[in-house]
Amino acid sequence: MESRGALLCIFGATGDLAAKKILPALQQWSKDNIPFERIWCLGRRPLDGPGYHAFVEAKGNFRLNEGLKKAIDYHRLTFDDAAAYHSLAARIVAEGFDPAAKRLFFLAVKPEDVVPIIDQLQAAGLFATGNPEHRLLLEKPFGESLESAAAIQQRLLPLAAEEQMYRIDHYLGKEMIRNILTIRFANRIFTESWHGGAIETVEVISIETSGVEERLEYYDRAGAVNDMVQSHLLQMAALVAMDTPQTLEPESIRRAKIDVLKQMRLDSLHPPVIGQYAGYAAQVPGSTTETFVEATLRIDAPQWQGTRFVVRTGKKLGEKRTEIRLHFRPTRLCLNCSETLEAAPNQLVIEVFPQEGVQLRFNSKTPGYGYGVEPVTADYCHSCRMIGNKPEAYVKLLKDAWSGDKTLFAGFAELQAQWRIADEIQAAAREHGLVVYPPGVWDMREQGGAT
Numbered sequence: 543m544e545s546r547g548a549l550l551c552i553f554g555a556t557g558d559l560a561a562k563k564i565l566p567a568l569q570q571w572s573k574d575n576i577p578f579e580r581i582w583c584l585g586r587r588p589l590d591g592p593g594y595h596a597f598v599e600a601k602g603n604f605r606l607n608e609g610l611k612k613a614i615d616y617h618r619l620t621f622d623d624a625a626a627y628h629s630l631a632a633r634i635v636a637e638g639f640d641p642a643a644k645r646l647f648f649l650a651v652k653p654e655d656v657v658p659i660i661d662q663l664q665a666a667g668l669f670a671t672g673n674p675e676h677r678l679l680l681e682k683p684f685g686e687s688l689e690s691a692a693a694i695q696q697r698l699l700p701l702a703a704e705e706q707m708y709r710i711d712h713y714l715g716k717e718m719i720r721n722i723l724t725i726r727f728a729n730r731i732f733t734e735s736w737h738g739g740a741i742e743t744v745e746v747i748s749i750e751t752s753g754v755e756e757r758l759e760y761y762d763r764a765g766a767v768n769d770m771v772q773s774h775l776l777q778m779a780a781l782v783a784m785d786t787p788q789t790l791e792p793e794s795i796r797r798a799k800i801d802v803l804k805q806m807r808l809d810s811l812h813p814p815v816i817g818q819y820a821g822y823a824a825q826v827p828g829s830t831t832e833t834f835v836e837a838t839l840r841i842d843a844p845q846w847q848g849t850r851f852v853v854r855t856g857k858k859l860g861e862k863r864t865e866i867r868l869h870f871r872p873t874r875l876c877l878n879c880s881e882t883l884e885a886a887p888n889q890l891v892i893e894v895f896p897q898e899g900v901q902l903r904f905n906s907k908t909p910g911y912g913y914g915v916e917p918v919t920a921d922y923c924h925s926c927r928m929i930g931n932k933p934e935a936y937v938k939l940l941k942d943a944w945s946g947d948k949t950l951f952a953g954f955a956e957l958q959a960q961w962r963i964a965d966e967i968q969a970a971a972r973e974h975g976l977v978v979y980p981p982g983v984w985d986m987r988e989q990g991g992a993t
């Protein structure tokens with residue numbers, strides 16, 4: 543039989559992430575020719591190929607196109623069932639797939655299932671340790687603390703080389719997060735003023751109106767610090783604060799992020815605040831899991847002296863918004879030096895959600911005969927410029943994992959630095975207790991909590 547090409551195997555194919563993100567991303571990618579000849583969707587439910595197509599369409603509320611349906615097959619497999627891995631291997635051989643061709647394994651499963659699955663894959667000859675064409679896409683969370691992340695990594699390393707691991711933080715695939723480096727480094731007005739002498743505060747915000755809903759079991763274990771700050775918000779802060787990388791190669795960018803993450807520490811004058819929305823404990827009696835956190839960080843580097851980095855995230859708040867807001871230091875305006883005017887501080891906002899764009903607040907003369915000064919906003923809508931389908935984070939991440947570009951995937955050293963900060967936030971916040979806040983609150987200061 544003629545040798546055939548690339549495979550994608552999805553573990554947890556009947557789960558929420560597969561139905562709502564991964565399969566819809568494949569559907570979008572397939573419009574411009576997907577490189578996988580076969581996509582194996584793996585689950586413990588008694589389904590066949592067509593049965594899985596119908597299942598995932600109903601769960602994800604979308605339609606698979608005919609080309610993708612041809613590529614997607616289903617194999618019944620419980621994670622600890624060695625025979626099921628061997629029968630998958632036999633089906634792959636029977637279809638004539640070349641073992642040397644690219645194989646991507648997307649593990650949309652709980653963290654504790656990762657190592658046992660890779661162990662079984664290796665034993666069945668489906669995954670070869672050290673073969674860079676065999677790649678593992680690992681979902682977050684990678685651990686629950688610095689200690690547990692290190693333990694997972696230690697168990698993983700005999701099975702898979704670091705270069706085979708693609709750790710997903712899907713925020714890094716978002717269009718405006720990918721735009722941060724362009725905004726920073728392609729504009730002299732920003733490169734010249736991107737330091738503590740000019741920037742007083744950087745806010746990294748991701749807040750939402752909804753509660754925990756169907757992900758309660760996972761969320762109650764994780765909480766806001768581990769679910770959002772440890773991964774997404776610290777990655778966003780690192781992209782804002784990192785030094786200019788030596789090159790735009792993935793390793794160079796990663797190195798710059800690691801360096802700045804290692805220099806981040808809690809601001810001792812502003813202890814972190816954690817909160818829980820009223821009603822949460824009724825769902826999980828006795829739970830002290832935080833659904834809100836605000837932490838102020840400092841960076842021990844000369845260029846960031848005096849700048850506060852505030853990370854804030856929470857559920858059941860007054861609005862849904864994700865953005866990075868840079869507050870520049872105020873400027874004194876000397877007109878004829880007998881009279882000084884204080885101009886409003888400039889602000890640069892990188893908007894991730896609900897708008898995707900950039901806002902710049904600057905000062906202008908008040909229209910008319912006088913010389914008044916007033917703040918005005920230049921508003922760039924990035925998403926308005928997109929024609930056709932909006933780029934989706936998971937499409938970008940799948941494409942990059944396919945081509946071996948690791949820019950948007952977190953390396954273990956980054957994760958270690960992120961867990962160290964998350965653990966510090968947890969420890970310091972717990973000393974001050976949990977603020978209970980009413981759902982829909984706009985300003986946590988009203989609760990006597992966050993600053």
Ligand SMILES: NC(=O)c1ccc[n+]([C@@H]2O[C@H](COP(=O)([O-])OP(=O)(O)OC[C@H]3O[C@@H](n4cnc5c(N)ncnc54)[C@H](OP(=O)(O)O)[C@@H]3O)[C@@H](O)[C@H]2O)c1
Nearest residue numbers: 554555556557558559586619620621650651652681682683
């Ligand atoms: N959902 C999201 O939006 C999201 C976002 C970011 C990261 N993540 C991460 O992605 C991972 C998956 O999340 P999820 O929300 O998709 O979880 P989920 O809805 O609970 O799905 C888990 C999947 O694993 C399967 N499974 C569990 N135990 C199994 C076993 N012993 N043998 C075979 N299959 C088994 C389940 O099969 P059944 O259907 O038969 O139960 C299901 O397909 C988690 O690590 C999560 O933290 C999820």
